[in-house]
Amino acid sequence: MRYAILLMGAPYSHQASHSALRFAHAVLARGHHLEAVFFYHDGVYNAARLAAPPQDEPHLVDAWMAIASEHRVALQVCIAAALRRGLLDEREAARHGKDGVSVEPPFELTGLGQLIDLGTRCDRLITFGP
Amino acid sequence: MLLHVVNRSPATSRVYQQALSGMSSEDRLLLIEDGVQGALPQLVRYYAEVEGRLFALKEDLESRGLLGRCDASVQVVDVDGFVELTEEAERTVSWY
Numbered sequence: 001m002r003y004a005i006l007l008m009g010a011p012y013s014h015q016a017s018h019s020a021l022r023f024a025h026a027v028l029a030r031g032h033h034l035e036a037v038f039f040y041h042d043g044v045y046n047a048a049r050l051a052a053p054p055q056d057e058p059h060l061v062d063a064w065m066a067i068a069s070e071h072r073v074a075l076q077v078c079i080a081a082a083l084r085r086g087l088l089d090e091r092e093a094a095r096h097g098k099d100g101v102s103v104e105p106p107f108e109l110t111g112l113g114q115l116i117d118l119g120t121r122c123d124r125l126i127t128f129g130p
Numbered sequence: 131m132l133l134h135v136v137n138r139s140p141a142t143s144r145v146y147q148q149a150l151s152g153m154s155s156e157d158r159l160l161l162i163e164d165g166v167q168g169a170l171p172q173l174v175r176y177y178a179e180v181e182g183r184l185f186a187l188k189e190d191l192e193s194r195g196l197l198g199r200c201d202a203s204v205q206v207v208d209v210d211g212f213v214e215l216t217e218e219a220e221r222t223v224s225w226y
Contacts, residue, residue, distance in 0.1 A: 001217060015137070015163045015190075016226075022189065026209040124216050129137065129226030 003027045004035045004118040009130035010042035011060045012053070017046055020128040021063055028071050035122050036074035037064065038115050039107075042130065044082045047075065047107040068106040076118075079109040131156045133219035137226050139167035140176040149225040150179060160185040160207070160215055166196060174201040187212060 005024060009016025020037065027034050039046050051061045068075050082103065083092060089103040103109060119125050134153055140146045146168065149159065159180050161168050168177060169186035177184050181203050188208040191197045200206060207215065216222050 003216075019137075019163060019190075022209050023212060026213045030210065030213050032213070124222065126135075126216055126222050127224035129224050 001032050001123040002035050002121070003032050004122040004125045005037045006115065006118075006125060006127040007037060007039050007043040007046060008041040009128060010045045011051070013042070014130040016043070016128040016130055017060050018058065021058075021060065021067075023126065023128070024067055024073070028067075034067075034071060034073045036076050036114075036118055037067075038118060039075070039077045040081055040115065041078075042081075042085075043128075044077050044085055044087055047077045047082065047087055047103050049102050049104045049107075065106060075107045076110045076114050077103060077107050078115070079111055082109055131158065131219055133157070133215050133222045134159045135222060135224045136161055136165040136168070137163035137224070139164045140173050141167060145225045146176055149223075150177070152223065152225075153180065156183075158183045158185060158215060158219065160187065160212065161204075162187040162190055162212075164190075166190045166194065169200040169204040169206075170196065171199075171201045174204065185211075185215065 005020050007020045011017040024034055046060055053059055064075055067073050087102050089109050090101050093101050134149050136146055136149050138145050166186045167173055185205045185207050188206050
């Protein structure tokens with residue numbers, strides 16, 4: 001089956017990110033295709049390039065990037081939720097005249113249309129809220 | 131048949147009422163995160179109307195030291211079982 005995950009909880013504030021990550025691994029282990037993880041609301045902080053948690057704690061940003069590279073999972077970040085929280089990729093940083101970039105590939109800033117698309121295209125869409 | 135997922139304890143949040151009111155007679159309910167507290171004998175009464183269709187996530191019970199303390203009417207599933215429940219359900223609805 002084709003799965004997608006919608007993640008709306010901030011990392012390290014709520015369990016949502018850990019729950020979603022654990023679920024993602026289980027989906028892949030059962031032989032399903034995980035099409036994408038869509039980060040929305042405070043969930044966009046999962047894409048923060050500069051996140052530097054203590055070394056003895058799970059590194060959520062790195063964990064998502066590992067899933068993306070090992071299983072070709074798209075990491076889609078709601079652009080409207082990201083920009084207002086200071087999460088900008090190179091293009092948006094340039095557009096808004098900001099120094100520095102806080103989102104980098106494989107995370108991609110996309111619109112809500114992508115979420116609708118996942119909802120219609122995938123067999124299952126599972127939401128993890130705060 | 132839909133799978134409903136609740137991540138709040140009935141002792142601290144009333145979102146379980148919304149979940150229950152949104153459930154049909156065949157739907158299933160999975161308790162995750164702090165929601166697993168609802169599987170304890172002291173709190174399971176809130177879910178009396180979905181007896182036999184109530185599940186709790188093993189990993190979240192374990193991380194809270196609650197594994198083995200669930201009411202006998204609750205079916206404990208691990209994360210693999212969570213995925214299986216989503217396979218069997220037409221759609222999954224999360225309440226938080």
